[in-house]
Amino acid sequence: MSNVTTTTTYQVKGLCCSSEVKLVEDTLGPLPGVEGVQVSLAAGSVRVSHAPEFDPDQVGAALEPVGLSATPRKRPGAGSMPTRPPWWRDADLLPVLVAGLLIVVGVLCMHVFALPTVAVASLVVATAVGGFPVFKTAIRSAKRLDMDINVLMTVAVIGALILGEWLEAAMVVALFAFAEWLEGASMSRARSAIGKLMELAPDEARVVRDGQEEVVPVEMVGIGEQVIVRPGEKIPVDGVVEAGESEVDQAPITGESKPAHKRAGDEVFAGTLNGQGSLDIRVDHAPDDTTLAKVIEAIETAQQNRSESERFVERFARRYTPSVIALAVLAATVPPIFFGGDWETWFYRSLVLLVIACPCALVLATPITTASALARAARDGILIKGGRFLEELGRIRAVAFDKTGTLTQGRPQVTEVVPVSGVDDDALLRLAATAESRSEHYLARAITQAADARGLDYNGGRLVSFQAQVGRGVEAWVAEADLAQSKQAQQAKQAQQAEQVEMVAEAGESCCSGGCSSSATADAPAPSRSGEAGQKILVGSRTLLEEHGVDFDAASEANSARWTALEEHGQTVVGVARGDEFLGLIAIEDTPRPEAKATVERLRGGQVGDVYMLTGDNAVCASAVAEELGLDDDAVLANLLPEDKVSAIEKLSKRHRHVAMVGDGINDAPALAAAPVGIAMGAAGTDIALDTAHVALMADDLEKLPQAIDLGARTGRIIRQNIVLALGIKVAVFALAAVGMATLWMAVLADMGTSLLVIFNGMRMLRSE
Structure with a gap:
């Protein structure tokens, strides 16, 4: 097998719960040529690392038997996520509507027209039609010994039919199927924020080849080629302006509110919008290596850097489901056998417990919120590489700034x-x-x-x-x-040399035909080597x-x-x-940035208690800058070499625990890596900053820092709300089931309703506050 690894990203339809995540990993992992599988529940995608000879179509073929479909993307930052059709044209909703209609017929026949046989038949058909997708998936899961929500729901429905609870069985199936459809639609909406980022980059570019303009797919544009972008068009590549001048809206990448003026020598980014001028751009990054592609990739691979909350939920869910299933078995058998309880009553209660055993709402509590927050941050020009750093931002209690280029303008x-x-x-x-x-x-x-x-x-x-x-x-x-050579002396010497050159040239015109030779620099000493x-x-x-x-x-x-x-x-x-x-x-x-003092004040007025300045400058100079920014002398650490900054961050981390280091992403790379959260300024187009920093402020704007910290704190609050909601409602229904006050359809409403609640609550992160 080749040592070269290729990565292909697929959009997976039907990826809605943690059980599907494990299913995808278990299905694709053993395929020959596959070296790694990374599933993003929040993005509904899977990244497969494989050998170059691997056939990408194998992924779709492997997932089809387990009820999932996969569509490969052309490249990062291109195309769009699949969108659901309107409800009246959605084939997935049709069984739910049919089942609902049959339930209405069954209820009317039972209570109005006194046709019990027709009523039972209608309810049984409603159960079969509405539950067919669930039953089909349950059979696949049971074969893998995977007790997912489909298996639990199928067992509950079969149990209700055995007990003669026809209406209950039909209602459970219809409610569950509708909630599943609604959950899928909600997930699609949550994922649309990432989808909008993907749609920013155009699929075609106007390239100059052999002196002619040619429109080609972006994938076919090579580094070094010239791309022409006309007024009002989106820029398809990362590159440098060679000719032309225009205003470019860079908000999708940097979050800047005003367009940036671009002229020859300036960088431009794929996905940004050209204004009224025409630009000739020399491509300097491959289409799959643009700044936009890296932003999307960082959001989708955030699963690598899962937060503490997410890891806790996963550990809890692994124990929760088998524990409740075991409890349901005990509830069905112990009271009738040892305490003379009614078999039918306790069997029914155990079915309610089975429905409660699904941890979907709990598992969705964190990733949907995190994905929404990451997408919101990216839209504002803040790249956060995973839930771990997002959650850590919300806990920051001290911030250490590099001085030059961060607190100061960096143009000494x-x-x-x-x-x-x-x-x-x-x-x-x-x-x-x-x-x-x-x-x-x-x-x-x-x-x-x-x-x-x-x-x-x-x-x-x-x-x-x-x-x-x-x-x-x-x-x-x-x-x-x-x-001793002053400017005037230097200019006099240059004038003298020019005069000598002119004299020699004139002499050369009269004698060169006779074969003479001369040197304009014969009396000038050769420079040392x-x-x-x-x-x-x-x-x-x-x-x-x-x-x-x-x-x-x-x-x-x-x-x-x-x-x-x-x-x-x-x-x-x-x-x-x-x-x-x-x-x-x-x-x-080097003067302080205009916004530096206000940023420091805003940080100290919020959750951040202490702000420090780290610099290689001497203490006297550093103190003068600190005084302008409102920092005390004891907050200034001066005369620091790069290794000293690392030591300083380690000491501050011991003192405050939750510390952020803010630097330019290049000179401060060791300190950024050493900090719990390393934040790079002005990272757009800077490969090193995008690769090494935990958080990258794409624009060179300090005011984005308090915004990022506030976003982290808000995300933490909503995640905690979701966990409390998911567990609290489960506990409430569990208690009602134990005393016989909960029905199957109530359990379904509680389970799926809670999933929808945490999705909608998490999606609040897409809005500004």
Whole structure:
């Protein structure tokens, strides 16, 4: 068998209870070539991992004998879930309507027209017609020794017929069949939220091939191809805009209320709606690997990360059903044998207990609520990877924020360049930019952007080697470090070189025909290459400079006092040194997000008691930012390396137990993974964030965080309500049955009615509050 595994997702019709989940797993698991089966009751789907040579049609063929049907999806994020037809055209409702009509005829013949034989015949036919689907499924379940609701209901109906309770038997069947149909319709409605996400991405794309536009199925679009999206069309792929400009409604992915302006170089996502402009998009993700596909996949695979409530219900249900069945057997035999009870009376009561034994309502209490909440969150641009993290969000008591890019805007700018005597500020910035030119750190980007803004040439082959010191700065070897060269001197040199080029070119025009040769750069030294000698340049924290023996107090213009003064004003300061010679300071500022302070206040005003800020910056700079946000100094943990952030999260988890870490999803990946709930900001289009974080805020919007926490708390409340409803009604009917006050049809109403109650209650999560 090949080591490569392929995954196919199927929509399964008839998947309504935990018994069907186990049935699907047991049926598909043993098939040759199948390596894994993952069933989502809430989504009504099954994901089958299999070898490439596996025939996908085997799944439908295997499920058909057990009364289920499976339809493969073309790809994640495509197509739609099967929808139920209107009730007047629904074939599944027809037996219920016929049975109901026959029951009316039977009652009229029995109590109005005094035709008992016709009445009994009508009621028996009503029982057969209405109960045929139930009886057929019960036979299949009995063969597997699976005591599901169909088996229990069939036994109860047969028992009622034996006792001569014709009307009771017919009513039980009709009520059960109608409730089953209603439950299926309700489940379809609950699943429609996920279905709407699936329908966002169009099935076709307009691709440019050989200079011609061609409309093809999205599955046939390859990475690197060019797709054209006209005004008003949905974007079919993830990619980068190459040409054109337009407003794009990204609400389905990011939850943003306003359209985003897109131009060349901007990312766009499949399933978003193009505005009035035309866009040429270069595809950078396969159709089954888009951001939308990952959102849908995360919701459907939420079963992997089941909440504590869901695991409790499953454990309880496994013990509950056999316990009640055993109790029903005892109720039918013990009182008549040992206490002289009436056989018929206690047999009837045991039948009522059998109906109560079905745990459907209890099993549905959690997954429907969770699926509705996950779909609601995804619609608002919040991706939550399962009930475990959703439930944990509702318990959060402390939140730890990364500072840069999370509480701040993540777009730091150089505010001051402070060189020592004899060093030009442009030359200092140029040298620092050369050393930082290969770094991806946000401070490095600020320095190189400042150099670009001043028109400084810092990448002319000067960098010989580069080494990042995590959390401290960089150590680089630069072949050319002429600090006396000011901007003006550099421009004069460039003008002189241009003049020389022009002179040589003119001379070449007059003598090249005679075979002469010339070089415009004959007097210019060749840049040094890797491995040649160079000068060591340090750009970074005090710690880095001190480790290399740099004395930054020796210079009067940029000394320790100036460094501290800049930090006290909320600036991040880096020092620049050549060897052990201190050359100057560069101050960089990253301002807090406009919504950061309000978000912190809202969190502390709700269920979250403590808010912390984690940063690799020094304590002075961090405290200045914290003061702007309304955080106390003891809530600031500064000078942290990535491993220190992990340790900090572990300590906070011990203190508060329920802790969330909020970061950018890339630099803070270890801390996000270590936290009970790791929350990534601005995750749309970011593979690492979508893969590693437990919760991803698709838009770069802090205000989504309190919304996610509130959603988790609300979900927990509704799940608890559902569990209490499911168990409470069962206990009440159980008590009534024990004293002979409950009938079979009352038990059916209680069982199926409770299932509908928990479904409708769980579906409240689809609404905003």
